[in-house]
Amino acid sequence: MKSSSRRFENVAVLMGGPSSERDISLKSGSAVTRGLRSAGYSVTGVDVSGRTIRLPVGTEAVFIALHGEFGEDGTVQAILQEQRIPYTGSSPEASRNAFDKRLSKRIFDRAGIPSAPYEVLADPAHRTLSLPVVVKPPCQGSTIGIFKVAEEAEWKNAFAESIRYDGEVLVEAFIPGRELTVGIVGETVLPPIEILAPEGWYDFHAKYTKGQSRHLCPAPLDASVERQCQSIALSVFRALGCRGLGRVDFRLDPDGNLFVLELNNIPGFTETSLLPEAAAAAGIEFPELCRRIMEMAALEE
Numbered sequence: 001m002k003s004s005s006r007r008f009e010n011v012a013v014l015m016g017g018p019s020s021e022r023d024i025s026l027k028s029g030s031a032v033t034r035g036l037r038s039a040g041y042s043v044t045g046v047d048v049s050g051r052t053i054r055l056p057v058g059t060e061a062v063f064i065a066l067h068g069e070f071g072e073d074g075t076v077q078a079i080l081q082e083q084r085i086p087y088t089g090s091s092p093e094a095s096r097n098a099f100d101k102r103l104s105k106r107i108f109d110r111a112g113i114p115s116a117p118y119e120v121l122a123d124p125a126h127r128t129l130s131l132p133v134v135v136k137p138p139c140q141g142s143t144i145g146i147f148k149v150a151e152e153a154e155w156k157n158a159f160a161e162s163i164r165y166d167g168e169v170l171v172e173a174f175i176p177g178r179e180l181t182v183g184i185v186g187e188t189v190l191p192p193i194e195i196l197a198p199e200g201w202y203d204f205h206a207k208y209t210k211g212q213s214r215h216l217c218p219a220p221l222d223a224s225v226e227r228q229c230q231s232i233a234l235s236v237f238r239a240l241g242c243r244g245l246g247r248v249d250f251r252l253d254p255d256g257n258l259f260v261l262e263l264n265n266i267p268g269f270t271e272t273s274l275l276p277e278a279a280a281a282a283g284i285e286f287p288e289l290c291r292r293i294m295e296m297a298a299l300e301e
Contacts, residue, residue: 008060008086008294009042012133016047020144020165020301028269029065033237035269035290053079061086061297063290065268072266073099073139078293084099086297090265093300094241098115101138102242103169108260111239113232113259116172116251124159131155132174135220148174148239163280175251175259183232183275189230190278190294194219202278215274217281221252229258238264244296 013036015029016022024046033045044056051070062080064087070076074092076214081092081239090098097103108115119129127133135158137145145165147158162169181199183190196214221278233248240263247267253257267275279289 002157005291005295006040008297010042010044010056010058010060011063011294011297012055012059012061013034013063013065014043014048014053014071015072016063017066017068017076018048018050019066019070020066020140021071023127024270025065025067025071025267027271028067028273029288031269031271032063032065032290034198036294038287039291039294041294048076048154048279051075055083055085059085061088061294063088063294063297065269067266068140068144069269080103081300083187083235084299086299087185088293088297089244090240090246094243095265097240098242098246098263099139101136101262102168104262105154105170107239108236111235113236113239113260114258116175116203118170118172120168120170121159122163122168124156127155127171129171130174133233134172134174135159135162136170136172137162138168138170150174172214175253177251177253178256180229180250180252181274181278182229182250183245183278184233184242185245185275185279185284185289186296188273188282189234191218191281192221192226192229193217193274193278194221195274214271215277217277225252225258226258232258234258236260240265242297245275245293 013029014185015025017025019108033043036043074095077085077095078092080087102120105118132150135147135149145162149155149158179195180192191254194216236248237246242265249261276286
């Protein structure tokens with residue numbers, strides 16, 4: 001018999017997947033599985049090893065804990081949509097909008113959302129932005145393939161490494177200052193977190209190695225800056241068409257200007273992840289966070 005606080009009883013958590021973020025996804029999925037069980041669901045963890053999914057018989061809804069390609073780019077969402085299985089997070093289209101940074105940037109421009117000056121390049125000789133810049137694959141996450149380039153001698157190697165992933169690179173002006181992130185669950189905007197990374201650079205090692213980075217939650221911000229950060233995060237979430245959950249990353253420059261880096265439509269749920277930490281600061285314990293997200297599982301109409 002279902003609890004009055006749960007629409008679903010038998011749920012599956014998709015984790016793993018074929019992307020370069022598979023190992024992180026397995027950790028996220030395992031944590032979510034434990035959280036949902038604590039919240040009273042009957043849960044099956046499903047390790048997705050390829051580009052197809054097989055759900056247990058009787059699965060009523062799916063919690064997607066797949067990071068990167070296939071999980072965040074709208075592909076698995078389209079599969080579940082076709083199978084008429086409710087799933088957590090954004091629709092196929094909104095997932096594509098958030099995952100592909102080229103699409104995100106165009107939407108930010110149209111919506112008047114502040115982000116760093118940028119260009120999309122297939123040839124390193126065509127760069128017009130002055131150093132320092134950040135070079136990133138348009139369709140990767142977890143800071144994979146991302147480089148900060150401060151010296152001209154570093155440019156070609158960084159470009160060559162980054163372009164291996166997508167055939168193009170997104171080059172952004174580097175914004176000095178503070179690294180912030182704001183989580184969203186449903187219509188609840190969580191407290192901002194400030195990330196203090198080694199040497200000011202939040203790379204893969206800093207992100208996923210326990211003790212490498214410090215998180216200040218809530219971030220020590222003036223009340224007006226905090227409100228602005230949360231307001232812009234919600235504007236990003238809505239402009240991209242997202243639902244359920246997301247996490248918006250920012251830079252705050254020394255003059256107090258905020259710049260949106262990206263929205264993560266399936267943020268991490270590992271022991272060092274930011275969304276669960278922000279939720280805890282707002283009084284939402286991990287099983288309750290998982291329950292709230294699970295209960296928002298839906299199909300795109």
